Amino acid sequence: MSEALRTDLYQLTMMQAYWRSRHNPEATFDYFVRKIPAGSYLLTAGLDYVLDYIENLRFEDDDIQYLRTQDFNEEFLGFLRDFRFTGDILAMPEGSIAFPLEPIIRVTAPIMEAQLVETFILNKMNFSTLIATKAARVVYAARGRAIAEFGLRRAQGDAHLEATRATYIGGCASTSNVLAGKVFGIPVSGTMAHSFVTSFEHEIDAFRAYADTFPSKCFLLIDTYNTIEGAKKAAVVGKELEKRGEKLQGVRLDSGDLSELSKQVRMILDDAGLAYVKIVASGDLNEWKIDELMKKGAKIDMFGVGTELVTGRPTPALDGIYKLSDVLERGRHAPKMKLSEEIVKATLPGKKLVWRTIQEERFIKDIIALDDEKIDNAVPLLEQVVKKGKPVHDSPSLAQIRQTAAANLSKLSDEYKKLDGAPVYSVEFSPGLVALRERLVEKIRREEIGSKI
Amino acid sequence: MSEALRTDLYQLTMMQAYWRSRHNPEATFDYFVRKIPAGSYLLTAGLDYVLDYIENLRFEDDDIQYLRTQDFNEEFLGFLRDFRFTGDILAMPEGSIAFPLEPIIRVTAPIMEAQLVETFILNKMNFSTLIATKAARVVYAARGRAIAEFGLRRAQGDAHLEATRATYIGGCASTSNVLAGKVFGIPVSGTMAHSFVTSFEHEIDAFRAYADTFPSKCFLLIDTYNTIEGAKKAAVVGKELEKRGEKLQGVRLDSGDLSELSKQVRMILDDAGLAYVKIVASGDLNEWKIDELMKKGAKIDMFGVGTELVTGRPTPALDGIYKLSDVLERGRHAPKMKLSEEIVKATLPGKKLVWRTIQEERFIKDIIALDDEKIDNAVPLLEQVVKKGKPVHDSPSLAQIRQTAAANLSKLSDEYKKLDGAPVYSVEFSPGLVALRERLVEKIRREEIGSKI
Numbered sequence: 014m015s016e017a018l019r020t021d022l023y024q025l026t027m028m029q030a031y032w033r034s035r036h037n038p039e040a041t042f043d044y045f046v047r048k049i050p051a052g053s054y055l056l057t058a059g060l061d062y063v064l065d066y067i068e069n070l071r072f073e074d075d076d077i078q079y080l081r082t083q084d085f086n087e088e089f090l091g092f093l094r095d096f097r098f099t100g101d102i103l104a105m106p107e108g109s110i111a112f113p114l115e116p117i118i119r120v121t122a123p124i125m126e127a128q129l130v131e132t133f134i135l136n137k138m139n140f141s142t143l144i145a146t147k148a149a150r151v152v153y154a155a156r157g158r159a160i161a162e163f164g165l166r167r168a169q170g171d172a173h174l175e176a177t178r179a180t181y182i183g184g185c186a187s188t189s190n191v192l193a194g195k196v197f198g199i200p201v202s203g204t205m206a207h208s209f210v211t212s213f214e215h216e217i218d219a220f221r222a223y224a225d226t227f228p229s230k231c232f233l234l235i236d237t238y239n240t241i242e243g244a245k246k247a248a249v250v251g252k253e254l255e256k257r258g259e260k261l262q263g264v265r266l267d268s269g270d271l272s273e274l275s276k277q278v279r280m281i282l283d284d285a286g287l288a289y290v291k292i293v294a295s296g297d298l299n300e301w302k303i304d305e306l307m308k309k310g311a312k313i314d315m316f317g318v319g320t321e322l323v324t325g326r327p328t329p330a331l332d333g334i335y336k337l338s339d340v341l342e343r344g345r346h347a348p349k350m351k352l353s354e355e356i357v358k359a360t361l362p363g364k365k366l367v368w369r370t371i372q373e374e375r376f377i378k379d380i381i382a383l384d385d386e387k388i389d390n391a392v393p394l395l396e397q398v399v400k401k402g403k404p405v406h407d408s409p410s411l412a413q414i415r416q417t418a419a420a421n422l423s424k425l426s427d428e429y430k431k432l433d434g435a436p437v438y439s440v441e442f443s444p445g446l447v448a449l450r451e452r453l454v455e456k457i458r459r460e461e462i463g464s465k466i
Numbered sequence: 467m468s469e470a471l472r473t474d475l476y477q478l479t480m481m482q483a484y485w486r487s488r489h490n491p492e493a494t495f496d497y498f499v500r501k502i503p504a505g506s507y508l509l510t511a512g513l514d515y516v517l518d519y520i521e522n523l524r525f526e527d528d529d530i531q532y533l534r535t536q537d538f539n540e541e542f543l544g545f546l547r548d549f550r551f552t553g554d555i556l557a558m559p560e561g562s563i564a565f566p567l568e569p570i571i572r573v574t575a576p577i578m579e580a581q582l583v584e585t586f587i588l589n590k591m592n593f594s595t596l597i598a599t600k601a602a603r604v605v606y607a608a609r610g611r612a613i614a615e616f617g618l619r620r621a622q623g624d625a626h627l628e629a630t631r632a633t634y635i636g637g638c639a640s641t642s643n644v645l646a647g648k649v650f651g652i653p654v655s656g657t658m659a660h661s662f663v664t665s666f667e668h669e670i671d672a673f674r675a676y677a678d679t680f681p682s683k684c685f686l687l688i689d690t691y692n693t694i695e696g697a698k699k700a701a702v703v704g705k706e707l708e709k710r711g712e713k714l715q716g717v718r719l720d721s722g723d724l725s726e727l728s729k730q731v732r733m734i735l736d737d738a739g740l741a742y743v744k745i746v747a748s749g750d751l752n753e754w755k756i757d758e759l760m761k762k763g764a765k766i767d768m769f770g771v772g773t774e775l776v777t778g779r780p781t782p783a784l785d786g787i788y789k790l791s792d793v794l795e796r797g798r799h800a801p802k803m804k805l806s807e808e809i810v811k812a813t814l815p816g817k818k819l820v821w822r823t824i825q826e827e828r829f830i831k832d833i834i835a836l837d838d839e840k841i842d843n844a845v846p847l848l849e850q851v852v853k854k855g856k857p858v859h860d861s862p863s864l865a866q867i868r869q870t871a872a873a874n875l876s877k878l879s880d881e882y883k884k885l886d887g888a889p890v891y892s893v894e895f896s897p898g899l900v901a902l903r904e905r906l907v908e909k910i911r912r913e914e915i916g917s918k919i
Binding site: 020024131132166170173225325349 | 469471472473474475476477478479480482483484486487489491493495515528529532533536577581584585588589590592593594616618619620621622623624625626627628629642643644645647648654655656657658659660661662664665666667668669675676678679680690691692695773777778779780781782783784785788789790793795800802803804805910913914915916
């Protein structure tokens with residue numbers, strides 16, 4: 014199925030209006046985020062989907078046929094039939110650290126093209142970046158304990174593959190999602206559910222059946238009836254495995270006071286000589302609950318996290334937007350911005366780049382500057398990924414993206430990673446940008462509002 | 467791509483353990499919801515995806531090949547190669563009203579089959595039901611004003627199609643999502659973005675270009691620079707359209723105090739003789755904000771709702787679960803339940819049905835009963851949809867499902883639709899179910915926990 018119609022109807026109606034008005038100047042749009050749901054930074058993800066889309070963007074016959082039923086102009090439909098994206102795209106690579114207002118993707122193309130791709134870019138970047146960022150927070154809270162993602166059952170339907178990919182970029186160690194394992198090569202993990210236990214006449218029958226089947230990688234779920242009694246039975250099975258020269262790998266707690274229960278279970282296992290058996294905890298966990306468990310000294314070696322990781326709960330959407338910043342008309346750049354009664358909804362005009370000052374492997378501050386400004390002692394964050402419609406970017410593997418993310422996160426000081434109350438990272442506007450914005454606000458007030466605000 | 471691997475790894479490890487233990491009794495699982503995110507009821511959706519999945523469930527060669535890399539037993543993989551779902555499924559039709567603890571889907575099959583399909587059922591039903599329910603709330607709050615869904619850009623990636631389908635079931639009038647229009651035949655709507663306005667030298671140039679292109683279906687976005695000034699320019703263009711024998715359809719407000727601005731804009735339009743021009747409002751709306759706007763007497767004729775509708779914000783996941791309730795072993799039914807320290811996590815044992823008492827076209831109360839109990843003066847809510855692995859259900863069209871939903875919602879008293887503080891609808895347990903549960907709790911305490919709790 015072609016992805017060309019994965020867009021808002023208004024992109025197509027605007028395109029027809031541009032087309033009819035012969036108004037198709039080169040335009041530049043920025044994808045950026047105004048407000049970060051939680052914490053101080055974003056871990057970017059989703060670019061790979063965008064590049065794939067851009068390269069393959071075509072209107073197929075059945076797309077055109079559908080649009081015909083929606084009363085589009087027949088000549089305009091002919092234009093769509095030959096449509097290709099021909100513009101340039103700059104972007105932060107996946108796994109970058111970004112901050113509010115910074116262009117993460119910058120698209121320059123005839124406005125009909127740049128407009129059409131807005132919806133897809135927002136749909137993919139908003140979600141993958143939301144989840145990668147959430148995952149980085151959860152991983153940080155676990156202080157080195159592995160995070161196993163198992164959100165498939167609560168993921169928003171078909172979003173599950175992208176969600177799992179993003180959690181892996183953010184540092185999760187594995188997923189329960191077998192399809193994601195197959196498609197992306199992400200390590201898969203998982204053992205048993207409560208139904209497995211209850212389906213047998215007795216809990217210990219279920220434990221033995223599982224241990225017999227997977228003697229070398231057996232994790233037992235011990236809270237089906239009562240966690241402490243379950244731990245005792247797991248210890249029995251653990252000793253039985255030892256007699257066969259195998260080792261019980263772990264037990265999982267999925268309900269109750271995880272801190273308290275983990276300590277009691279640890280004692281039961283240790284007393285049975287099973288100090289090597291790991292304790293996995295799960296049950297509606299998130300970064301705050303994991304942080305709390307770690308502070309309480311819970312004896313947990315690994316966390317399973319589902320719903321929160323794959324949906325971004327409590328904030329299931331990133332408010333990333335895609336805004337026109339420049340139009341090239343008759344050879345002259347006309348910088349553009351949106352004013353708003355709500356100042357936070359105003360946008361930054363002009364073709365821009367983002368620069369970062371890095372000292373001793375630490376991110377110090379960023380500067381948003383106009384295209385023609387050179388910022389000293391800073392590195393540019395946007396790379397050219399599409400030139401004249403063709404990808405010019407070596408797509409890194411998912412493992413490489415994950416490493417890039419880890420490397421970038423290691424350069425972000427811990428203070429910015431605090432779950433709550435992290436300071437605002439310094440993002441400055443260059444002198445050129447500040448001057449341009451002031452000039453443009455004046456012009457809009459004069460010409461469009463009659464100086465009324 | 468086959469959907470067989472859209473499952474949690476533990477379903478497959480459990481299957482192998484069942485297989486190796488020759489433990490494959492007929493089992494019954496219930497899909498139900500413990501807690502409703504907001505309000506008193508659920509509007510069910512997603513069944514169509516489940517039935518399609520069940521009918522086509524196969525492990526393809528590349529699925530088997532992937533599982534081979536995960537150390538599954540070769541004989542077990544041979545079993546998977548011939549795997550088919552052979553069981554029975556009862557379900558509430560899409561567009562049903564359901565309440566906590568009521569089985570919405572009941573699966574009876576050899577446990578290896580019934581276990582495997584858990585994840586897909588949860589993934590699809592949880593999300594579609596969440597969104598259909600959210601949409602019903604938003605539609606209710608708007609008191610007959612149409613709701614246009616335009617959440618594609620904030621939808622969780624690929625979840626957008628299911629999300630839009632569910633919003634339509636819940637009563638939304640249209641979507642911005644062109645692909646959903648093509649795939650599902652949902653009406654599409656949309657006109658222009660701020661970038662369209664700013665791309666022209668002056669706001670009124672943009673309005674005229676759009677009106678020229680779509681003279682008979684022109685909606686103008688008027689808040690790019692200043693809503694009041696934008697309304698005046700829209701009025702000018704509205705009068706220009708009148709001279710051509712056309713009518714301006716509407717204006718859209720997307721920021722600011724929507725109640726206050728809508729009243730001022732209404733006056734500007736009315737004073738210009740444009741009383742027929744509709745006012746559309748959007749901007750991070752949800753059921754509570756729409757309710758508030760209606761109470762304030764906002765002059766709004768239609769609402770556009772995005773993020774909240776398609777993500778279910780603030781609750782992006784339904785906690786629907788799939789629990790074993792019965793195992794048929796050696797010709798005898800062994801009812802099953804999960805106990806828990808957290809009483810809310812315990813489950814209802816036995817093969818069950820749900821009955822509803824309806825009087826004068828009003829839902830009065832529901833009764834969850836055992837399979838062999840007959841409930842007087844009530845109608846059963848679960849219908850057989852799969853028999854011995856084959857769908858036996860005429861799939862209704864999306865339009866029919868939407869009508870079913872509307873008909874069911876009309877039978878639910880308004881008190882249950884209150885956005886906050888709705889009373890709890892009465893769901894009773896039959897005498898047989900109560901007795902069974904008591905008996906089983908006793909047995910588990912005696913046999914698994916040594917009466918410790």
